[in-house]
Amino acid sequence: MYFEAVLDLNIQEESGIRMDTLLIFKRKTSASVDFYTPAEEKSEEHFVRIRTGDRIQVKWKDEFVLKDSKTKKLIIRGKVLVPEAGDTIPRNVEKRIAFLKQLNKKEEDMISALAEKKGFQGLSQQEIFDFSSLSKNQILNVCQSLEQEKKIRIVSFSPILIISRFHFDLLKKKILSLIRDRSRSDSEREGMALEEIQEKVDVHPKVAELAISYLKYLGRVKEYDYKFVLSAPEENISKEDERIIRKINEMCSAGEFKNYSFEDLPGLFGVSSERFDRLFDTLLARKKVIHGKEGFIFFSDWLDQLIAKLQESGAKELTVSEFKRISGLSRKYAIPLLELLDKKGVLRKQGSLHKIL
Secondary structure, eight states: OEEEEEEOSOOSOOTTOSEEEEEETTEEEEEEEEESSOTTSOOSOEEEEEEESSOOOOOTTOEEEEEOTTTOOEEEEEEEEESSOOSSOOSOHHHHHHHHHHHTSOHHHHHHHHHHHHGGGOEEHHHHHHHOOOOHHHHHHHHHHHHHTTSEEEEEETTEEEEEHHHHHHHHHHHHHHHHHHHHHOGGGOSBOHHHHHHHHTOOHHHHHHHHHHHHHTTSEEEETTEEEEOOTTTTOOHHHHHHHHHHHHHHHTTGGGGOOGGGHHHHHTOOHHHHHHHHHHHHHTTSEEEOGGGOEEEHHHHHHHHHHHHHSOOSEEOHHHHHHHHOOOHHHHHHHHHHHHHHTSEEEETTEEEEO
8 A cells, every 4th residue: 555654764775665654653664755856965855655465454644653674773754645545656746845834734625626636627625535534623722713714615514525615715706607608509598507516517516506505695696497598797786886887987087097907806895806807897797898709808988098098199009018118018918908809800910019900
């Protein structure tokens, strides 16, 4: 069998470490060690994959020692990080080391790291049992703490099933995108059944149900004839939402959005990312914003002002540098906007220049 571990003492030399005696809870078995970090490197931690001659039962954070097979002298001490590891060294060793470093911390870090690795399938109570020696109450307490810290979402309590907050937020966006694409491609089949969503995304059924329920609570989707469709953008828009939309328009007209990334905006207006996404759907429906290439967002009023500025400048063509200066955008945003204006027929690309039409 194979398990992954951390060796927590400096290794002075590599000789004698490849085939030794592994001692765990007084049981001895032959073992070989593959290093993810070079054995000769002077370090307080070495992450390794260990192969044992016999199958033994180990858990996360179980301690062991390696002894020289001939002299019986202690070589090094270690702790189990992954009880069941693959029989090949990972392709991306650096990524694996980063994962093992998370496991080499507290219970909260271990469960959070495992949840991230499980993705949309979620992490179950049984998987945590198999991995560690934590009790049901310990698992519950850790998961509740992680949920309060907004690192995970608890999908169910009996038995425990969790999903990382990152993957839960990503799942909601994927579901909305799937329903939106279905509506665009075939209006007669608008909407998607829950089973279709589960098949498309390869998500745990309970996780999918929670994501859909949350999207319904936020007013992003509604159920119609056993299928889920997008809610009309204007539905559930409160007076406070309208105030925020007016503020967005005012900031847009003043050119203030040059100083912010899209990810900054929910915090700027003091709303959750989910609520801001819903407000943004309203702006799209009102044609106040335009989607650019690769998901870049441009505000319609500001864009109209920029187009007028270009057409009134008297110039016949411009370079990327000139466009950056006129628009006030960095190259990251200027290039996709130039492509969008080419597509709209405002500009026409000719070599390294863009002709103003």
